Amino acid sequence: MKSDMEKILESDLLERYLIGTTSPEENIYTEDCISRYPEVKRKYTELEEDLENYTRSFAKPAPEKVKRNVIHAIRRKKRSVPRFANMAAVIAAVFCTSTIVLLYQNKLLLQKNGSVNEEIAALKSDILNTNSKLDDVKNQFLILNNPKTRKYILQGNRRAKNLKTVAYIDPVEKLSMINVVSLPELPEEQVFQMWAEVNGEMISLGILENTQNKLLSIPFKEEAKSYNITIEPKGGNINATEENTVASIYLR
Template sequence: MEEKLHTFLQSGLLEKYLVGDTSITESVEVEHYIDSYPEVNAAYEKLQNNLEIVAKVNAVEAPYGSLDKILKATEEETKVVALKKPNKTPWYSIAASVAAFAFGFYSFTLYQENKELHSENDVVVDELFDLRSDIEKNNSQLNDLALQLQKLNNPDAQKYVFKGNERAKDLKTVAYINPVEKTSMIDVVTLPKLPEEQYYQIWAEFQDKMINLGILDETERRLRPIPYMEDALALSITIENRNGNVPGMDNEVAEILLKNK
């Protein structure tokens, strides 16, 4: 408390109040301190006395008879009003001002908290939407996986394993073909890494032609469908160049013969 009073006394508000240079808010604050703290009241009385002393020291004696002339002139034109000491603001006005300030501060605090809650609520809602989207996506993937497993477990599905030759010893890929439902799926297990200008391609072989069934990517190791080819004699995997050379059997690295129904 002593530190608070010291800070107030050093702020210069008492001096400004004494000469009428304070705002309404500052006046309320000063009068509150004067009424509440004897130290401030004593300092205020001392300042008043000092002001009177300074005024007397700097006063210039008026010529003889000046006062009578001034009074006579003012009586003819205006009324002389005696100066009074400013009335202090009643305690209830101070209390009302403090209450209003407290209410304003409390309202502002509530507004800030409400704003933060709205912001947090928006974040939670966005996260819930993202979570719901992820759940729906995962459910869709699980459904696809369940369908794929159902196809693999179908008694009519036939399993074929590709094994690489000398050019791709570590190659291993599995094909699942269902001649009854006319579906084909392939599962890339391992594909040896190739130079950037080369890639793996899978083909359906017929008596007189080869049909491209798509590219196999070593980074895409998952079960995926491929076109079903009726009456195909075999499936083969080749290494192709991106320069557009015509595919040939010399490029073949794995082959499976299909069972005839």
């Protein structure tokens, strides 16, 4: 389970807190994390500096027209107090408008940054999925082309006559794969689960699904004495229900 520090650093909560788009509950949570975790405080400080630098990069001199209007307003007033009051009002209005524009631009930038981060996360996920598929293809090539690979056919008993699976064991590369050729229909609340017998104990190798003759990786068990398939409750079981065994084969 991820800690609060990991959660807040991997989310966009600090960015949203900085631009004021968080809820009161999120504000309390964020401020608590900033005070408790130096890493979070450091990240928040970096974001503040980035925002300040970005704001400065957009700072521009006041337009000439605005300058002329300010000077004109000063010259029209002869009294010192009203003159300075008007000048302050004009400057304040210009500053306020500029600040609002910059804050809006900053908000858009941070929102865009959040979208970019989401795209990067999605891209990383795609890369991991692609690498996983490449590993599966590589393992399939190794296991099918190794002359020392052993092939075991598991066929169902009278309780699952149409069950047929083929297991491939490569003791050299320590790879195990299974090809589910056919599986009979089971009630919705039941599944087929595969087990390896290791030192007299049944170790789960996962739930079987009808994958239409596709090779799937299963955990390699070096000391396995047999492979077994049982009928278990939906979601699988921690311990094998041996009286519900529908297929078994002893390994050479």
